[in-house]
Amino acid sequence: LAKLGAVKTGYGQDLEPNSWADITSYxxxxxxxxxxxxxxxxxxxxVTDFWTVKVDGLVDAPGDYTLAxxxxxxxxxxxxxxxxxxxxxxxxxxxxxxxxADLLNKVGVKPEAKYVSFETAVIPGVMEGVSYPVxxxxxxxxxxxxxxxxxxTIMATGLYDEPLPNQNGAPLRLVVPxxxxxxxxxxxxxxxxVEEMPETSWNLSNAREYGFFSNVNPLVDHPRWSQATERRIxxxxxxxxxxxxxxxxxxxxxxxxxxxxxxxxxx
Amino acid sequence: xxxxxxxxxxxxxxxxxxxxxxxxxxPCWYLYLGLTGGLGVDPVKAMEHALGxxxxxxxxxxxxxxxxxxxxxxxxxxxxxxLGLVTFWLVSCHLAVWLVLDVQILSQIWADIxxxxxxxxxxxxxxxxxxxxxxxxxxxxxxxxxxxWKRLHQLTYACAGLGAIHFVMLVKGFxxxxxxxxxxxxxxxxxxxxxxxxRAVA
Numbered sequence: 001l002a003k004l005g006a007v008k009t010g011y012g013q014d015l016e017p018n019s020w021a022d023i024t025s026y027x028x029x030x031x032x033x034x035x036x037x038x039x040x041x042x043x044x045x046x047v048t049d050f051w052t053v054k055v056d057g058l059v060d061a062p063g064d065y066t067l068a069x070x071x072x073x074x075x076x077x078x079x080x081x082x083x084x085x086x087x088x089x090x091x092x093x094x095x096x097x098x099x100x101a102d103l104l105n106k107v108g109v110k111p112e113a114k115y116v117s118f119e120t121a122v123i124p125g126v127m128e129g130v131s132y133p134v135x136x137x138x139x140x141x142x143x144x145x146x147x148x149x150x151x152x153t154i155m156a157t158g159l160y161d162e163p164l165p166n167q168n169g170a171p172l173r174l175v176v177p178x179x180x181x182x183x184x185x186x187x188x189x190x191x192x193x194v195e196e197m198p199e200t201s202w203n204l205s206n207a208r209e210y211g212f213f214s215n216v217n218p219l220v221d222h223p224r225w226s227q228a229t230e231r232r233i234x235x236x237x238x239x240x241x242x243x244x245x246x247x248x249x250x251x252x253x254x255x256x257x258x259x260x261x262x263x264x265x266x267x
Numbered sequence: 268x269x270x271x272x273x274x275x276x277x278x279x280x281x282x283x284x285x286x287x288x289x290x291x292x293x294p295c296w297y298l299y300l301g302l303t304g305g306l307g308v309d310p311v312k313a314m315e316h317a318l319g320x321x322x323x324x325x326x327x328x329x330x331x332x333x334x335x336x337x338x339x340x341x342x343x344x345x346x347x348x349x350l351g352l353v354t355f356w357l358v359s360c361h362l363a364v365w366l367v368l369d370v371q372i373l374s375q376i377w378a379d380i381x382x383x384x385x386x387x388x389x390x391x392x393x394x395x396x397x398x399x400x401x402x403x404x405x406x407x408x409x410x411x412x413x414x415x416w417k418r419l420h421q422l423t424y425a426c427a428g429l430g431a432i433h434f435v436m437l438v439k440g441f442x443x444x445x446x447x448x449x450x451x452x453x454x455x456x457x458x459x460x461x462x463x464x465x466r467a468v469a
Contacts, residue, residue, distance in 0.1 A: 022308045034442055037307060087439075089309065134440040205440055224383050224437070226375055237301045237310050241371050 004076055004158045006096035012080025018091040020160055022234045027167045028085065029186055030134050031120065031127035038129070039167035045126050046187070048171040057117075057192035060108025067171055071157070073106070074098035078161065079154055079175070084216045084248045086180035090230045095175055096158035101149045109145070109193055116148040117141070117198035118174060119190035135201045141185035142198035142212065143176065146257055152177055152250060155188075178250040180214045211267040213258075216248035220264050271340030278342070283349040290353030293321060294360040311368045315361060322357035323434060323448055325350055326427045330455040337458070348403050351423070355400040358393055358430075385436035392429035395422045424459075427452045 029039035053070060056062045076096050084090045104116070120139035122130050130137045147153060156175045157164060164170040169186025176183050182202055192198070202210035209223050218228045229241040247254050258266070268276075297317055301310035306317075329350050336342045370376050379386045399422050401407070408416045431449040438445055 026308045030440060034438070034440070036309065036312075089312075132441075132443060134442060202439075221382075224385060226378065228375065229372065231309070231311065231369070233308050237298075237314075237368060239311075 003161050004096045004163065006076045006078040006158065006161050009077045009079060011078075012082070012092065012094075015080050015082065015092045017080055017094045017160075018234050022091060023093055023159060024165050024167060026091075026233060028087075028181065029129075029167055029169070031122070031129045031137070031139065031187075032167065033129050034134060040165075042128055043166035046121075046123060046166045046170070047126075048166065048187075051171050051189075053172065053188060054190045055107050055192075056190070057194050058110040058113035059193050060110065062107070065107075070103060070106075070172070071098070074102055076157065077154075079156075079177075081152075081175060081177035082245075082248050082250075083175075083177065083181055083184075084230060084244065086182055086210070086214065086222060086227075088222075088225055088227060088230050088244075089233055090242075090244075091233050093175075094160055095154060095156040096161055097154040097156035097175060099151055100153045100155050100174065101151065103155060103191075104148060104193075112195055113193035114145055115194050115196065115198050116143050116145060117190075117192045117194055118185045118188050119192075120185055121187045121189045136204050138189075139185060139201045140198065140204075141174065141183055141200050143174075143183075144197075144257075145193075147176065147254075150254060150257065152253055178216055178247040178254045180216060182210070183214050213263075213266050215254075215258070215263065215267075216244065216246075217263055217267070218244040218246060220267050269340065274341050278345065281346075283346050286346060286349035286353060290349070290356055293353075293357060294318060311364065315364045315369055318357050318361035318364060319434070322354050322361055323427075323430050325354040325357065326423070326430060327448070327451055327455065329354060329423065330427055330452065334455060334458040352400060352403050355396050358396060362389075362393055385433055388429050388436065389433040392426045392433060395429070396426050399423055399426070424456055428456065 025040050026036045027039040028036065029043065032039040032042040051067045052064045053067070054064050076098055078094055078096055080092060080094045082090060083093045100116075118141045121127075122138045124130055143153070154175050156169070156173050157171060159165075159168060164173065166187075169184075169188075172188050173186040174184045174188065183200075197212060200210075200212060202214075203212055216227075221227050227244055230244045231241055232239060245251070297306065297314045300306045301314050304310075306313035329347055332343045332347045332350075336344065366376060370379060380390050381387070399420055402411065402416065402419060411419065431445070431452045434445040435449055
């Protein structure tokens, strides 16, 4: 595999990343099955060459972009981020990627746009999970425009300076480190700039449990479990739980995005 | 002699004790796997889920004993106590893994039991299994009398239903597997409903 040559940054230098094996063998990617090991086992047949992403909606330059066109002019940086799943486990991942803001500026966001909506590929026959109505396919996610433009929000193309494995959302995925992992949509084929808050898959599936914002918040429990603590993957059988941090440890950077909002109501 | 009778005769020679030995070793096997990397990168959840699922599967075997005899004549009743007690052992280990390795924090354990319906239901199933497990011996049958003992052991039906619902409630999205378990449990319970007596038409 060719190294991506991601530029080192200061992000997460104090964090101890999980191993390649941890990050690539324990995934939620329901298109390839609901078990944590299913994506690694079942995603090998997904072909990510000649990948195109449809960019549409309220943009100046809509169209079907090849991955090369999207990546042209982007600086691939290493970003070591905490990753907190809504299921109360966590990892630290050394992503390689570029800021979503750079992509949005490249295609030109029209002033009416207020949200960004994303869609994951649906490839029947390759993604065995999409034969079952686990979720309403395609998988959809969304961000408010200011969240999307935030410098912490990246489009990842790799991890450990290697191209993203399929199970981690190759060839292009979102990473929003202060939100629960399911917001960081994988294998993106469509990005739309829209005026209304977009529909999101987990919210459609169970609105009471999964809100649009889904910011990591130890004070707001999931209806079925506490979010106050998390199990750090990789610690073995006897690892102690650790405290979950407000906005997953990115409070200083992102709290101002939600000034005046009731975070329990806007979960 | 029918085939079923021949099978039953052969089964009489099979002892029940290996079921206890194998059952006792199941959690040890998972512990060994968990300590040596055989359960993947999240051994706590893997162990918790495996023990819960094995227990539910075994409970289904226990519930199948009577319908199997009714339909085929083959009787596994001799092994039912061992299967039931091993089920209780696996559920106890499942609970212990959740308490000690997963949640760990006492205040959070109580909050979870009271506030989270799927955990409340799982705990209820466990509590209902305790009197059944304690009285799974010949002395209890004598002391309680067969009728009362049998009624007490019908709590197993509730445990199986609650266990299956517990599984359905804990998954995310619409998943088939737990619904299949619930369907099997309900079918096995439905086979016990009193059937209408056929009357000769005059």
